[in-house]
Amino acid sequence: MVRDVIVVEPGKDVRMVTVESLEDLQRLVGGYIECVPVSDKFTVWVNEEGMLHGMEPSVIWEGKGQVLVGPVVFDGRATRAGNTSSLKGNALKAATAYIEKNRI
Helix, strand or coil: CCEEEEEECCCCCCEEEEECCHHHHHHHHCCCEEEECCCCCCEEEEECCCCCCCCCEEEEECCCCEEEECCEEEECCECCCCCECCCCHHHHHHHHHHHHHHEC
């Protein structure tokens, strides 16, 4: 499914990109993806081995006292089937506010 996501990378500008596949998400995070449950309004993807690879911190995981490292992808809300939709409307507002508050 084609959809828009936000990418937050250490030392780079936040950007919105279009993805079509699992491979696109893996390319953005630099490896296998892992979902991080930071919100019920949007989905967050990170490199599941980012800490092992020594990736730099990029976003604070609010309420957990941990950091998310490497490229962090903010995606639309997940459905019961596990699919995500384009980041827009309230999900986009919530993700943008989260990034502004928690970006390192």
